[in-house]
Amino acid sequence: MILDIYKDALEYSAKDWKTLVILGVICLFSFLLLPAFLITGYNYRVINTAVHGIINGRDPLPDFDDLIEMFVDGVKVVIVQMLYLIVPMIIFLVFAIVAGQLTGVASNALMLIGCLITLIVGVAACLMSQMGICHMAYNDxxxxxxxxxxxxxxxxxxxxxxxxxxxxxxxxxxxxxISFVVTALIGLIFMAFGISGAVLGADPSSVFVLGALVNSAVTMFIVGPYLSIFAARSMGLLYTMQI
Known part of the structure; x- marks a missing residue:
């Protein structure tokens, strides 16, 4: 079941490369905050399609229409994610405050325990938030x-x-x-070009700079959007396993 979900999501995310580029362009301006909600809203549409679909179905990627609705959906998703993270944040703060009143080994030990508990609760909270978003999508x-x-x-x-x-x-x-492999491959390719240029007596610094720019562009316009759709599709399909 799990592998089928991954397989479907990996193939689904690559259905339309134009969509990935559009998401990448929006991501480019996400520092303005408002576009970030559009990206989140689009991923919500991916989830909505998944929770009403089936694994290995023929679901198309959602359209980029009704941007106001997509923005509102994005805001709702972000609020859900933030509220679910309140509990692990409170747990961490409590341990940090108490540990701050102690010294030496006791302080470090308590902080380590606090971090472990926060991590466990945080993972559970993230899972609950994702399933909560799927449940919201399934209920219109x-x-x-x-x-x-x-x-x-x-x-x-x-x-x-x-x-x-x-x-x-x-x-x-x-x-x-996937992020590491893509970044490493591009880095190795441009490193090889740079070393070859250095052997021939050229300055390799410009090649390395170009490599960094290409890596950033590929991550922003292709890999990042692809993985965000992959994650949204995977969680949506996981939700359908109980239906």
Whole structure:
């Protein structure tokens, strides 16, 4: 099941490269904050398509239309994510405050325990928030459904907590591996060009700068949007496993 979800999401995310470029252009201006909500809103549409679809279906990528609705959806998703992270943040702050009152080994040990507990609770909160967003999408965008804890827990119970955690953690690992591999390959290619140029007596610094720019462009306009769609599709399909 898990591998089928990954396979579907990896293929789905590459259906339309024009969409990836559009998302990349929007991402370029995300420092203005407003475009960032459009990206989040688009990923929500991907989730919405997934929760009403099936694995290995023929779902198309969502259209870029009704930008106001997409922006509002993005705001709703960000609010959901932030609210779910309040608990792990409070836990971390409590441990940090208490550890600050201690000294030496006791302080370090307490802070380490606090970090571990925060990490565990944080992963659970992130999983709950993602499933909450999926639950909201499945219920026609009803914001309250993102916080229907009993219903969301029931969904996760039906899928299986182990399967959900493995899928979510595996998703993070895949994203990190793909990002690293693409960045490393481009870096190695331009490093080879730079070394070759240096052997021939040319200044390799311009080649390395160009490599860094190409790496940034590929990450922003292709890899980043591809992985964001991949993550959204994967979580949406995971949600359908209980239906």
């Amino acid at each position: 965008g009803a914001f309250s459904k993102a916080f229907a804890i009993s219903e969301i827990k029931e969904v996760i119970d039906e899928i299986g907590w182990f399967e959900c955690l493995v899928t979510y953690i595996g998703l993070i690992i895949i994203i990190l591996v």
